[in-house]
Amino acid sequence: MQQALELIGGRWTGSILLAVLSGARRFSDIRVAVPGVSDRLLCDRLRRLEAEGLLERHTATDPGLVGYSPTAAAQALVPALRALSDWTTHWRGGTGRESDTGPGR
Numbered sequence: 001m002q003q004a005l006e007l008i009g010g011r012w013t014g015s016i017l018l019a020v021l022s023g024a025r026r027f028s029d030i031r032v033a034v035p036g037v038s039d040r041l042l043c044d045r046l047r048r049l050e051a052e053g054l055l056e057r058h059t060a061t062d063p064g065l066v067g068y069s070p071t072a073a074a075q076a077l078v079p080a081l082r083a084l085s086d087w088t089t090h091w092r093g094g095t096g097r098e099s100d101t102g103p104g105r
Contacts, residue, residue: 007052008077012037016045018081020055021074025067049074 019033054074
């Protein structure tokens with residue numbers, strides 16, 4: 001469990017992974033999908049996710065066109081990432097306490 005939390009719990013890492021899982025494939029698309037992340041940090045996180053086997057990097061014949069796709073391991077994380085997102089919406093809701101709009105409310 002600790003390994004998984006350290007991997008996806010790094011600053012911006014979960015958001016970047018979710019962006020790729022949601023269809024963002026090129027660096028510029030991912031940057032738009034994850035506002036606030038710097039180019040340098042995005043590049044670092046993409047390399048780490050690739051090294052960890054969660055993303056595959058693809059280079060097109062046109063220089064400079066690099067794309068990323070989620071691996072089967074990344075796809076297997078979707079239920080866990082959705083559960084974390086739901087938890088955040090319900091319990092954090094921007095206030096740090098249970099949201100009035102969460103499940104059962």
